[in-house]
Amino acid sequence: MIGTMARKPVAREAVLDAFESLLIEVGERAATLDAVARRAGVSKGGLLYHFPNKEAMISALLERMDVLVAADLAVMANAPEGAAVHFIRSSLWAGTPLDRVFVAATRLAEVAHAETLHRFAAVQSGWLELLAADVGAAMAKAVLYMGDGLYFNAMLASGPGASPPGMSADVDSLLAAVERLRG
Amino acid sequence: MIGTMARKPVAREAVLDAFESLLIEVGERAATLDAVARRAGVSKGGLLYHFPNKEAMISALLERMDVLVAADLAVMANAPEGAAVHFIRSSLWAGTPLDRVFVAATRLAEVAHAETLHRFAAVQSGWLELLAADVGAAMAKAVLYMGDGLYFNAMLASGPGASPPGMSADVDSLLAAVERLRG
DNA sequence: GTCTATACGCCGATAGAC
């Protein structure tokens, strides 16, 4: 039993990857069951075996996000360069698994998907807590919103068929700003 | 002729208002022609007399945004408290006409609507220019992203049936941060 | 100018074969 009970079906993960990719690349509207199934290399019926309906697929994606966010919070809490610097650096689109789920989930949030909005609030407060410990409660929001703004813009820029934008110069600006805020 | 040639049909504006409201309140997915027509108090056929198709309705909304943004840029450029302070203050959701079109348009951008994305880029560069003149090129992006982050969060918070969130405390934090950046 | 009626396609979901 050991070794099998914990192993999730590969097809299931493939479907989730496809859903994530389509949300990022073509938006929520075009991320239909049909499109997801085609991208994942299964039929629509096959997809619906793994996820009984679309909501279940969304929930699975949000769980993936929770796991990756929790891991990142742990790294951020122990980052030698400080939580704030780590946060700004990681706010740049780098195509990491966390970046990908996060942008995908944001597409859902924008369509006013209630459950997704709840999860986002929780993630934000987790970050804010660590930022406050680093740069103080007064400046924490400033740093949080700077990172969010960077993310927001990167997300808009990565529209249909757009490649990850070259915003690394912006990060340097923001890191300099963080230094001034900390002083 | 004078006085009539410039007057746009009232029903047209009513339809546009309805579309805007629905985008804000229930998201892009639910802002269907049917829903817009019902909210505006006209029939679907009546709506499609004013706008031959949905794209035309979207374009009209984006033009409304352009007009309001241009007006705001003019105010921002001459703001006695400085462009940066004005920008942060106006990044808070206050339910102004500009706030409303902007959030509505963002709902469309998130669905990866190409035309909308283009307009957003133009708006951003307009703001950035004025901010650079105020706080310097090095810190302009930091201020821009702070404002964007605030807007982004307000937008997420104003989900289905949610009232404009009380984020005015955040603005004070950000204004304090701007002061430090300027120094 | 505004309405009703209707065509057409796509999306989500179910039934059941293999």
Add this chain to the structure above:
DNA sequence: GTCTATCGGCGTATAGAC
């Protein structure tokens, strides 16, 4: 486990009456 076939519903758009 994965497939094909199919249904019901909804969203966009057109035709044409008033």
